Amino acid sequence: MKRTFRFLILLCVMLIPLGCSNDNPSSPETEKQPDPVQEVELMISAAASLTDALDEMKPLFESEHPDVSLKFNFGSSGKLAQMITQGAPADVFLSASEKDMNTLQDNNLIIEETRSHFTENELVLITNKENPVSLTSFEEIDAATVEHFSIGEPESVPVGRYTKEMLEHLGLWTSLQNNLVFGSDVRQVLTHVEMGNTEIGVVYASDAQISPKVKVIATADADWHEPIVYPGAVVSESLHVEEAKQFLTFLTGDEGKTILQKYGFK
């Protein structure tokens, strides 16, 4: 008799948690129900130089398109193109070089009619803000007065390729051979000038803009090198083509332009 009683108590105790969960039924579910529209997540694969500008655009774009949220994958254009070729998820590709965009287009990996140039960049000659050299233009660069001149590696780094074209155009390439220090990316070129290890360097205007330790001496004429254009396009594999197009429109619209200009793009 006593044992049965105990058993009943035990049974009641075990039932309490079940009762509890039945008391306030499905409160999370009711919250979800009035929001039937699935939120779209756009994956933007973008050249690293666009990082700051895109980060500033994100809240603006998302507030205008509440159903879309942006995710970024920053890297060098070549690497991103390679990743997309290998099937990495991406909706939009924002490249810093036409070459990489062409590779994707040749393989039908982007939707051709969505391709457009959303911005341009310029080459600038920079020097250390605290220990500036007395140059005022590219033409004045002289192997005798400049000991080290850092540029991007011309075969593998886009900014290096443009710099080489420019220096060849100005007839300086050969005479400066012994002064050139090649960086493996634009950041390294910037670091060398920031730390005062090279007197001058050539980077994109947008890179010079974000470094507080360098000063721009001169800007290269656009016809000294191939135009530095930033092509963007919707990736063929994208499941959200409409939203991706909206983002490209936003980028080339007034709001996008203003932000890009703020970060040194043209």
Add this chain to the structure above:
Amino acid sequence: MNGTDYTPLLLSLKVAGISTVIVFVLGVFFAHVFARRTFFGKGVIESLFLLPLVLPPTVVGFGLLILFGKKGWIGSWLLNWFDIQIVFTWIGAVIASIVVSFPLMYQSAVAAFENLDTRLENAARTMGASEWRVFWTISFRLAWPGLLAGLVLSFARGLGEFGATLMLAGYIPGKTDTIPMAIYFAVESGQMEKATFWVVIIVALGFSTIMWLNWWSRRNMRRYKNDVG
């Protein structure tokens, strides 16, 4: 490949060779001083020694730039007083190589000295041998297999050093382009044939060095076996 420029090979051998000699002397010295002594702060110093082993190469490279850059603490001093520039020269490559391979040499040397039978050194002392003679004729000789292993590892590590070297020595063809740099930039610019060529060379170099070490130790170890008693 016709007309191959062999400077990366010669430069790599020069940089790894010089750095190995320096690392060997420093590593053996510090290991011998530290191996059987305990003192306040030893743990901190040893951790500092081994730090480059666990830090990413770019961090090591950045640290070296801060020290040896033209405006760096040591770099500016060397430049002003001795007119020696470290950044963007092969000396920079040597320094980067020293810093990353020192931990390997130090660890091997400490292990080698710690394993020595102290009685052998004491026996030499009772026979009137000076501390230097004890070190040179007993400790060093008996620790040699371990020291040699450290030496070979350091050389191989120096040969393969890339990240810190790129930051400190920069990439200047004909001046600071060691084999790993030649490979990196060949791959980045899609020159796969050139990259493959240098990969084969550096694999062959590393492989033969380690093979030689194994062969040598199998042949000579017995004589060094400490078979007192």
Add this chain to the structure above:
Amino acid sequence: MLDVNINKQLPHFLLDIAFQVEDEILVLFGPSGAGKTTILNIIAGLEHPDTGHILLNERSFFQNGHKPLPTQKRNVGYLFQDYALFPHMTVAHNIAYGVDKKAQAEASLLINQLVEVLGIPHLLPKYPHQISGGEKQRVALARALATAPSLLLLDEPLSALDRETRLECQKELLRLHQIWKIPFIIVTHDLDEAKKLGDRILFLEHGAVRTNR
């Protein structure tokens, strides 16, 4: 004459001992861990006492308030337990290790004599790993005496040997002492051996002398 009077705090007990040795064989007898080897190390200068003094023929090895005389200058022969022969050197090089390069001519005479007395000329070109335990013991003896020491310390000199070799080596030791006539201090934990070899025996326990015979 060796005059020892030393104090040293060891992890488990206080080493506190005083004795004098003429040109005789003194045996330090006691269980392992009684501080025997420490006493030899202190006399050789490999360790130092906290307080006390050590004098050998009026030369001070250690004295309160003075810098201890370094091992290298004490001219003490030390036969280590397990002999501590240098494995990377031939027997000949082992024996000649402590010989001053300048005094080579005189020394080689002494070494020849030693090698003859100990009967080891055929071992000279061999390496330690190629010879037997008894042979190692003789080589180690020859090595310890090659520097013409004024005192010989022997740490368990016979413990690694089989019974037969051991008896032979005991005779050898006594004979050597007859020839050399310097103080020998022998550490052992074998009472028979202690009785056979020692002119005097110090019974040690926990770092102190128990009975003096």
